[in-house]
Amino acid sequence: MILTQDSTQIEVTIHVNGTPHAVKTDPCVTLLDLLRDHLQLTGSKKGCDHGQCGACTVLLDGKRVNSCLVLAISREGSSVTTIEGLGSIANLHPLQSAFIRHDALQCGYCTPGQICSAIGLMLEGHAKSHDEIREGMSGNLCRCGAYIGIVEAIEDVMESESSREENR
Amino acid sequence: MADAALNTGRPLLRVDGPLKVTGGAKYAAEYDAPDLVHGVIVPSSIARGRIVSVDTRAAQAFPGVLKIFTHENRPWGAHFSVFFKDPMGPPGKPFRPLLDGQVHFSGQPVALIVAESFEAARDAAALVRVSYHTEAHKTDLEKEAVHAYTPPRTRLGVPPTPKPTGDADRAFASSPVKVEATYRASPENHHPMELFASTVVWGADKTITVYDKTQSPKSVQIYLKAAFLLFGRRVRVVSPYVGGAFGLGLRPQQSVFLAMLAAKALKRSVRVVIPRDQMYTLGYRANAIQTVSLGADEDGHLHALKQEAIAATSQYEDAQDPMLFFSGLLYGCENVKLAYKLAKLDTISPCDMRAPGAATGMFALESAMDELAYATGRDPLDLRLENYIDYDQMEHRKMSSKALRDCYTQGADKFGWSARTAAPRSMRDGRDLIGWGMATGIWDAALSPLPARATVTLTADNRLEVTTSVTDIGTGTYTILSQLAADAMQLPMDRVTTRLGDSSLPYNPTQGGSWTASTAGSAVQAACEKLKDKLLKHSHRTDQASLTSDPSVEFVTLLNVAGKARMEATATITNLPFGKKFTSATHSAVFVEVRIDEELGAIRVTRVVSAIAAGRILNPLTAQSQIRGAAIMAIGKALHEDAASDHNLGRCMAHSFADYHIPSNADVFDLEVIFVKELDTEVSPIGTKGLGEIGSVAVAPAIANAVFHATGYRVRELPITIDRLLPGLPL
Numbered sequence A: 001m002i003l004t005q006d007s008t009q010i011e012v013t014i015h016v017n018g019t020p021h022a023v024k025t026d027p028c029v030t031l032l033d034l035l036r037d038h039l040q041l042t043g044s045k046k047g048c049d050h051g052q053c054g055a056c057t058v059l060l061d062g063k064r065v066n067s068c069l070v071l072a073i074s075r076e077g078s079s080v081t082t083i084e085g086l087g088s089i090a091n092l093h094p095l096q097s098a099f100i101r102h103d104a105l106q107c108g109y110c111t112p113g114q115i116c117s118a119i120g121l122m123l124e125g126h127a128k129s130h131d132e133i134r135e136g137m138s139g140n141l142c143r144c145g146a147y148i149g150i151v152e153a154i155e156d157v158m159e160s161e162s163s164r165e166e167n168r
Numbered sequence B: 001m002a003d004a005a006l007n008t009g010r011p012l013l014r015v016d017g018p019l020k021v022t023g024g025a026k027y028a029a030e031y032d033a034p035d036l037v038h039g040v041i042v043p044s045s046i047a048r049g050r051i052v053s054v055d056t057r058a059a060q061a062f063p064g065v066l067k068i069f070t071h072e073n074r075p076w077g078a079h080f081s082v083f084f085k086d087p088m089g090p091p092g093k094p095f096r097p098l099l100d101g102q103v104h105f106s107g108q109p110v111a112l113i114v115a116e117s118f119e120a121a122r123d124a125a126a127l128v129r130v131s132y133h134t135e136a137h138k139t140d141l142e143k144e145a146v147h148a149y150t151p152p153r154t155r156l157g158v159p160p161t162p163k164p165t166g167d168a169d170r171a172f173a174s175s176p177v178k179v180e181a182t183y184r185a186s187p188e189n190h191h192p193m194e195l196f197a198s199t200v201v202w203g204a205d206k207t208i209t210v211y212d213k214t215q216s217p218k219s220v221q222i223y224l225k226a227a228f229l230l231f232g233r234r235v236r237v238v239s240p241y242v243g244g245a246f247g248l249g250l251r252p253q254q255s256v257f258l259a260m261l262a263a264k265a266l267k268r269s270v271r272v273v274i275p276r277d278q279m280y281t282l283g284y285r286a287n288a289i290q291t292v293s294l295g296a297d298e299d300g301h302l303h304a305l306k307q308e309a310i311a312a313t314s315q316y317e318d319a320q321d322p323m324l325f326f327s328g329l330l331y332g333c334e335n336v337k338l339a340y341k342l343a344k345l346d347t348i349s350p351c352d353m354r355a356p357g358a359a360t361g362m363f364a365l366e367s368a369m370d371e372l373a374y375a376t377g378r379d380p381l382d383l384r385l386e387n388y389i390d391y392d393q394m395e396h397r398k399m400s401s402k403a404l405r406d407c408y409t410q411g412a413d414k415f416g417w418s419a420r421t422a423a424p425r426s427m428r429d430g431r432d433l434i435g436w437g438m439a440t441g442i443w444d445a446a447l448s449p450l451p452a453r454a455t456v457t458l459t460a461d462n463r464l465e466v467t468t469s470v471t472d473i474g475t476g477t478y479t480i481l482s483q484l485a486a487d488a489m490q491l492p493m494d495r496v497t498t499r500l501g502d503s504s505l506p507y508n509p510t511q512g513g514s515w516t517a518s519t520a521g522s523a524v525q526a527a528c529e530k531l532k533d534k535l536l537k538h539s540h541r542t543d544q545a546s547l548t549s550d551p552s553v554e555f556v557t558l559l560n561v562a563g564k565a566r567m568e569a570t571a572t573i574t575n576l577p578f579g580k581k582f583t584s585a586t587h588s589a590v591f592v593e594v595r596i597d598e599e600l601g602a603i604r605v606t607r608v609v610s611a612i613a614a615g616r617i618l619n620p621l622t623a624q625s626q627i628r629g630a631a632i633m634a635i636g637k638a639l640h641e642d643a644a645s646d647h648n649l650g651r652c653m654a655h656s657f658a659d660y661h662i663p664s665n666a667d668v669f670d671l672e673v674i675f676v677k678e679l680d681t682e683v684s685p686i687g688t689k690g691l692g693e694i695g696s697v698a699v700a701p702a703i704a705n706a707v708f709h710a711t712g713y714r715v716r717e718l719p720i721t722i723d724r725l726l727p728g729l730p731l
């Protein structure tokens, strides 16, 4: 972290989807606004700006966080994975294709956060049952009510991952 | 080659899915522009009165702040003229932000801060000091109900409350069994996950592009041009992806109004985002107090049905919705009397929210029917079957179709309703009281009241493009329009692209009222038929009849024969409401299981079966998502959502998702959707009825009825929170 000449701005380097970004920013800018407004990575959504809806969920050093609650300058050197870094239309992440298969979205606004959150949940390793997934995904609100498809999609990916492990 | 109905009727995957799961779908606040500046609203802190002064000095001095607009310095615009009307609004005078110093409701925008960054605008907004001359406000419907009145002018597009039939007062008085009760429903907020936002891009070349969160880019465009006198400029409103709206995007919102106001004054691109705490004061589902009186014989056969509703509205408009419109349509009864009234409050105008009116009106009627079932000792489902009718007794018309009976039987069967024991508190599992309840739902099946157009274009590379200006707010419109066009043109899905949500596309009014699938779908289908005729004509084929019935025809070969690179056709669908021979409606039967922790009073909706009769289903997968989502939102209405005001402050007490709970993943258990077969050749040219609302109508009353079955205690007020249920629990 370097204090720049313009004393209100601070330079911070954050690796986003594998690319280092050195950005000069005000200390009050959240990681979410840095991604959306400064880096034009608008896949991460803003639904409340208060840590209450999960639309802004990204993976920060491998853990799911509400990026609206993180001040960008406080994460010097960190690695962030956003929805844009998970897969592309030509090469979808298994969870992204499972979301499509189970119609786990309608308007799509909560969807990037749901997917990042689900990956974080799986990494945490305690989403073993249907009910644990429902509980563990309850920080991600969906006003369209796509919850059933969301849980099915996560179960689907977890099952295929565990069967792949067994086949090893 | 494609088979005639290869695509429609099948659970094809949402065509916009890949873009949405990769973060590529862009919403209104996500478009950038050179020199973009940011607007933040300062809301009023009083509910009624006059602004004495606005002290903007500290805010103006804040680094990055460019301009502060208040009622004192805002530029003139046609919308500030006394003659200005909002064509989409209900009768009355539309609210116009920054018009003058009058405060009509708490949270009303009193200033707009425009700054170089969002953060600067937000922080400066906190520095604005407003002093008011406060007047006594009225926000309590309980108190204002005595002043209720019948709205003198009805709202365009909302069916009027039906006239009485027979003599309901006399019939009620002489009925051997009487049920009479008052039901209350709290105000609710729509809360789509996307914040309301508008990015106005001020082009140097007299073009203005507005990325707006709306259900009607075309209406917003017309509104902006008229309100801001932008006739010399090309205004284009673009909303290809909308993060939910549920009715809140039916009218142009404060965000687009203020963003345009600032952009025009500054000649710069401006973005205004409404933060979540201000989304409580953009519009709400009207709270209502309703009294239902049912008179029946000992068998439960209805003789009298009376329902009176008093719903909230603002001081400046008579907001209206079809709260009682459906009440005379479900059950055979010769004496029906319905009275729909409004009471004025110092709030913003209510705004249609999913199944507007009906979801609240049916809660009262279907709760009363449940009470009648207990009063007559009949099973709630039997009682409804006993009173079943298959015609419109209010208008003396046939129904174009009504497969509600199949909803009852198939829904009951799937749910296992026959295993229900009638007595309240008779089903239990450990410390959980179990309740089974059911209710009937109904909603209008109609085409949009305004005409709609669609264009289809076939190009030499055998690709078809479908365009119409209406949005897809998450409903699946992209997908079903592609399916319809693919079938009509005998093409596989991947040859069809649909473009929506753009005022420069063929006129298609508004996504709402459950009419988009029927309206836009019929326009697309008609455009495809026109295109085929055109292709046949240009290719000079003489065997036209055999061609159109031959599924192996590739229309692109006709294009080639005609020597054209592309050919397009546009069709218009008009809805003539006069001289209708039929009444059309969607129906549902919803069965619900609740489990109530007897010691804690916590209610969980553990099982829902929603059986839907909605005509032709174009895509069972996206349709199922619509019905599930509507049911989940209705769980919120039944158990959680209450945008209650603190009447001392005249302000909604909730400011975030922490104090206004919308259903989360853990609130949802089993939820099954059944689409019963229903063929309807009258309702719309493509046989669809629309699905946006029907999934929500019957869910809240079914939950309320299940809560009674579980506890033996009737809560007649939504949401059924623990405090309201408490008297029914032996604590």
Ligand code: FES
Pocket: A045, A046, A047, A048, A049, A050, A051, A052, A053, A054, A055, A056, A057, A066, A067, A068, A069
């Ligand atoms: S935007 Fe971060 S939790 Fe809602």
Ligand code: FES
Pocket: A104, A105, A106, A107, A108, A109, A110, A111, A141, A142, A143, A144, A145, A146, B193, B243, B244, B474
């Ligand atoms: S898909 Fe619309 S909010 Fe989740």
